[in-house]
Amino acid sequence: KRFAEAMTMAYHRYHGVDVRIVRIFNTYGPGMRPDDGRMIPAFFSQALRGEDLTVFGDGQQTRSINYVSDLVEGIVRLLACDYVGPVNIGNPGEFTILQLAELVIELTGSKSKLILLPLPSDDPRQRQPDITLAKNMLGGWEPTIELRDGLQRTINYFKAHK
Numbered sequence: 001k002r003f004a005e006a007m008t009m010a011y012h013r014y015h016g017v018d019v020r021i022v023r024i025f026n027t028y029g030p031g032m033r034p035d036d037g038r039m040i041p042a043f044f045s046q047a048l049r050g051e052d053l054t055v056f057g058d059g060q061q062t063r064s065i066n067y068v069s070d071l072v073e074g075i076v077r078l079l080a081c082d083y084v085g086p087v088n089i090g091n092p093g094e095f096t097i098l099q100l101a102e103l104v105i106e107l108t109g110s111k112s113k114l115i116l117l118p119l120p121s122d123d124p125r126q127r128q129p130d131i132t133l134a135k136n137m138l139g140g141w142e143p144t145i146e147l148r149d150g151l152q153r154t155i156n157y158f159k160a161h162k
Contacts, residue, residue: 001023005021005086008021009021009084012084019084020078020079020083020084020085020087021084021085021086021087022074022075022078022085022086022087022089023085023086023087023088023089023090023129024071024089024090025064025065025066025088025089025090025091025127025129026038026063026064026065026066026090026127027065027066027067027068027071027090028040028065028066028067028068028150028151028154029067029068029069029150029153029154029157030068030153030154030156030157031068031157032154032157032158034158034161039063039097039100040065040151040154041158042054043100043101043104044104044108044154044155044158045158046112047104047105047108047110047112048108048110048155048158048159048162050110050111050112051112052112052113052114052115053101053104053105053112053113053114053115054115054117055097055098055101055114055115055116055117056097056116056117056118056119056120056123057097057116057117057118057119057123058098058116058119059096059097059098059101059114059116060096060097060098061096061097061119061123061124061125061126062094062095062096062097062125062126062127062128063094063095063096063097063100063127064090064091064092064093064094064095064127064128064129065091065147065150066089066090066091066143067091067143067145067149067150067153069145070089070091070143070144070145071089071090073141073144074087074089074134074138074141075089077138077139077141078134078137078138081137081138081139083137083138087133087134087137087138088129088130088131088133088134089129089131089134090129090131090143091129091131091143092128092129092130092131093143093147094126094128095147098114101114102114103147103148103151104151104155107148107151107152107155108155
């Protein structure tokens with residue numbers, strides 16, 4: 001990713017091409033493939049099938065996820081301004097993996113339990129974007145979709161596309 005950013009900036013400087021660099025953080029929403037291996041589709045798929053949800057480590061590592069329409073709005077605003085970037089587009093709202101898994105079980109009405117498995121060695125303890133620059137450069141942009149609402153919209157998609 002960093003190489004692509006460097007190459008984009010080099011092309012921008014050398015050829016004068018109009019570019020924007022966006023750093024997209026974890027995003028979720030309708031249209032995700034149930035088998036793509038990421039946390040949200042895995043939790044939804046497991047819960048909707050009545051399977052136990054697989055949590056790696058003790059589940060206390062934190063994540064921040066951004067609903068897809070908030071991502072699109074941030075990108076559109078970046079394209080409409082003259083700031084090249086890079087700009088972080090993500091949601092700084094932080095929660096633990098356990099909190100997310102429990103919320104998925106609640107929202108799906110599943111009887112699933114949580115299964116703790118060993119944490120992979122490369123799994124980060126925390127992921128949280130700093131969106132200060134996005135707020136300043138993109139007309140006050142910040143995510144508007146609350147986690148519970150975004151998850152419900154996404155679960156509805158998963159239910160409809162089983």
